[in-house]
Amino acid sequence: MSNTSIADYTPTVAIVTGAAKGIGRAIALRLADDGFNVAVNDIPAEQQNLEVVAGLIREKGRQAVVITGDVSVEADVEKLVAQTVEDLGGLDAMIANAGIGAAGPLSYLDVEQFDRILAVNVRGVMLCYKHAAKQMISQNRGGRLIAASSIFGKKGVKYCQAYCASKFAVRGLSQSFAEELLPHKITVNTYAPGVIRTDMTKSDKDGDKHGSFVKSLFTAKEDAPDADPEVVASLVSYLCKPEAYFINGQSMSVCGGLFIA
Template sequence: MSQPKGTAIVTGASQGIGRAIALRLADDGFDIALNDITIKMVQLDAVARDIVAKGRRAVVVIADVSVEDEVREMIDTTVRVLGGVDVMIANAGIFTFGSVLDADVEKFDVTYSVNVRGTLLCYKYAARKMIEQGRGGRIIGASSVVGKRGVKDYIAYSSSKFAVRGLTQAAALELGHHGITVNCYAPGPIQTEMLRSLKEQRERWTVERGYDPSSIQQVHNAVGYEGTPDDIASIVSYLASKEAHFITGQSISADGGICLT
């Protein structure tokens, strides 16, 4: 086994975009700490086997990213087993539906606890460890196209992904002098199980409230097709590299041309 390029933590790594990122970073030469919640253990173990087959080390670290003690332990375990933290990918997130008029406060709070507090905690404890190590690092979060342009009926999810951009910009300004860059990726529609479920749930949510399903706002991009998890993983691969040292505080769109900013 060759010397690793470093160690990367990927949250929400059991499937979809998180899985693709973990596998791509393993191909790039990183040892990988794979995180998700307990019910995803079987999927995580499968990803770990795939990474080991690539000649890299992998460790599964179960944690709820919204719980501070669990995030702290996730970082400590990664350092103990793999020797450090060089890249943090705060990918874990959840989505909920709801308009301004119908917003469910409990669901709103749960969405923010994972998407915003979870991202903050990953940034916080990864940055502390990177500063302690003294060799810089890369911190990368998950925003969304709806974190750049609001979409009706996504009041909690959309606003939480706007918040990730704010966290990323503020953290980039604070951590740059430590050699740590902080960026996030903002995907559009990506072919994942989450997207399929999202479409089904949104149509069901619309019908339950007596709305015409045809009223669902469709998002059309310039290229005319959905992306894949590997499309996002390739962007993360570059942001995690040494070559990306001069890019920080950015929210990189990968949406086929939906948000042209």
């Protein structure tokens, strides 16, 4: 590989936040399939689900460590990175997947809820990037920073003000970090899912079709494309590979064409 590449070694250690279920769980398992030892993270209430994911990773012949914490709290993220390095020997890929959302009319938008969404979805990504990057720079072998944006981070829609704001912010944050970290051979990218069949896209307004309310926000019919979390996991796994060195500062849509930029 040429000396312009972002990584010229085999990455083996990843952190996945929000890994207890949904997209994060699928990413953790896919990375294990592709040769990574994985630190899985989520809030303490998800400890049991994290242990299940870790057990599945070990069944694949890879190492796994469970580290609970809140990504919006800097001390928790510092601990997450430090414990991963201690238990797994380093850090090659940080997948800042943890996120929360809410929907409702602007006139009923709760300020505390708004602040909490931005704290988890934006400050959480910043802290994961910050402390993972510090570790990767000290290792001097490149790395991957990857975060969850959304098609809601490419097109604002009604009723999702805080969530859209947070996912637009993740894109801007990632582009800025990508510029800054290029000399260290660390790429920074985001993935932008559409309607993925998880708890987050399920609404009591869906009727008989999971995700139909989310699709309606994009003026799409209820039979518009949706998919399982594994389709996102496959893209994230590719972005972690050495051959993905030429993809940097991008937000990759995984939405079946629901939104085309």
